[in-house]
Amino acid sequence: MAYIHALRFSWLTSLYDPVVRWTTREATFKRRLVAEATVENGQRILDLGCGTGTLAILLKRAVPGTEVVGLDGDVKILDIARTKAEAVGVDIAFDEGMSFELPYPANSFDRVVSTLLFHHLTREAKHNTLAEVFRVLKPGGELHVGDWGMAQNGLMRGLFAIVQLLDGFETTADNVEGRLPEFFREAGFNDVRVSANYATALGTISLYAAVKPKS
Ligand SMILES: C[S@@+](CC[C@H](N)C(=O)[O-])C[C@H]1O[C@@H](n2cnc3c(N)ncnc32)[C@H](O)[C@@H]1O
Known part of the structure; x- marks a missing residue:
């Protein structure tokens, strides 16, 4: 299965932070995701596809009494x-x-958060990732995702072609066609919702939330 680095090519990784800061309204959508995750001291949080750690750091600084773990497949970005x-x-x-x-063992995290990962995954990898997220979350635990979502209008759809040219059409199609909520439900999650949409220079970024049932 092809691995897509943060900016597609490993040699671009050092440029990742400035590019994302200026093209995705990063601070706005990540702060909102942290607020929506309603994290409390004592909880264990996993940032999936953590990249350069921006979201994990925001979370840990917002609620210092949490245990935050970031996971990524790229040693250089870690x-x-x-x-x-x-x-x-x-x-x-x-x-x-x-x-x-x-x-990680089953039922070991209170929250799984993830930003800009899912559009890097094939459909099969999206399903397998969601099965793993479901497994490691505690019953009642929550998944909070920020990623490219269904384009709000023609302009957003047009701009998203830039992301598709960089990251590939196959892995990004399900995002822009609005299929992530359906995939969350298929993985067993309840209370699936799109809580916000942001118009950015590269298309619509959506925030999603989902809950692992208590039993
Ligand atoms: C676009 S970056 C997003 C990084 C960070 N979450 C953010 O919001 O800035 C996508 C990240 O996912 C990682 N990644 C891609 N596929 C992965 C996989 N299957 N498992 C773990 N990490 C993966 C890449 O190495 C990269 O760091």
């Missing part, structure tokens, strides 16, 4: 994440691993 966390003095474990084969 080094950037570790350096960033160290620079701001927060303790986050960054693990190398694949989203569809999580190295």
